[in-house]
Amino acid sequence: MPNYRRALLPGGCWFFTVNLLDRRQTLLTDHITILREAVAATRRDCPFAIDAFVVLPDHLHAVWTLPAEDADFSVRWRLIKSRFAKALPKNERLSAVQAARGERGIWQHRFWEHLIRDETDYARHVDYCHINPMKHGHVTRVRDWPCSSFHRDVRAGIFPEDWAGDSSKVGGDFGERA
Numbered sequence: 001m002p003n004y005r006r007a008l009l010p011g012g013c014w015f016f017t018v019n020l021l022d023r024r025q026t027l028l029t030d031h032i033t034i035l036r037e038a039v040a041a042t043r044r045d046c047p048f049a050i051d052a053f054v055v056l057p058d059h060l061h062a063v064w065t066l067p068a069e070d071a072d073f074s075v076r077w078r079l080i081k082s083r084f085a086k087a088l089p090k091n092e093r094l095s096a097v098q099a100a101r102g103e104r105g106i107w108q109h110r111f112w113e114h115l116i117r118d119e120t121d122y123a124r125h126v127d128y129c130h131i132n133p134m135k136h137g138h139v140t141r142v143r144d145w146p147c148s149s150f151h152r153d154v155r156a157g158i159f160p161e162d163w164a165g166d167s168s169k170v171g172g173d174f175g176e177r178a
Contacts, residue, residue, distance in 0.1 A: 007115040011068035013051065015125040017076065017112040019059040022106055026057035032090060032147055035060075037084035045078050051122075054115045055147035056136060063116070073113065081107045106143040131164055140166045 020027055028035055032055060040049075045113075048070075053064040085104040093105065093127060117123045130153075133145035142150055142164045153159045 007113075008071040009115060010071045011066055012071060013063065013065040013116040013122065014073055016038075016062045016064065016073070016077070016126075017059060018081070019108045019111075020049060021108050023058045027088070027106065028055050029057045029147055032083070034087045035080075035084050038080045038087070041083055042076050042079040044073060045079065046070075048073070048076060050149060052126040052153075053149040054145070055127045056133060056134050056138065061123070061132055063125050063129060074076040077111055130159070134164065142162075 027161060035055060039053075043050075047067055049065040051065055054060060054063045064076075070156065085106045088104075088106065090104070095105075114125070130142050130150045132150060133139050133148065134142060139145045140163075142148070143154070143161050150159065150163070154161050154163075
């Protein structure tokens, strides 16, 4: 079994990217209620704060802060992915290996995580979450994407509703490859 090097800091704050196995699927937005329920159930069992969250059709980004004594974000992602997969009908195509292992074939096995280092790093990754639907061409304004913590942050007065303007005015490098 591979020994991945993960930055484990109790009470730390991380940015995550989690992808569907088949990036042509739209399961995450098609079944957003199931995903929300999986996240909520996981937060009840293993608490964490959601600093930012955006769900696109084939992947999601999140910024989480874990409790002071806890650094185990991997178990939380395992629970979310498992709960989501178990709630979906079994109609995905499986390879012989996936079938033999009893896998569902919904999620990529791993996820990307980045330990947030300081306030500037934090702000950039929260902004990245909010701007991502525009970057992928799903909307022309951040406020038009429904599956985002941006709306919670607008209600809390953290961001104005017209934050980032429209896609014709967005510039800058937000970290994704073309």
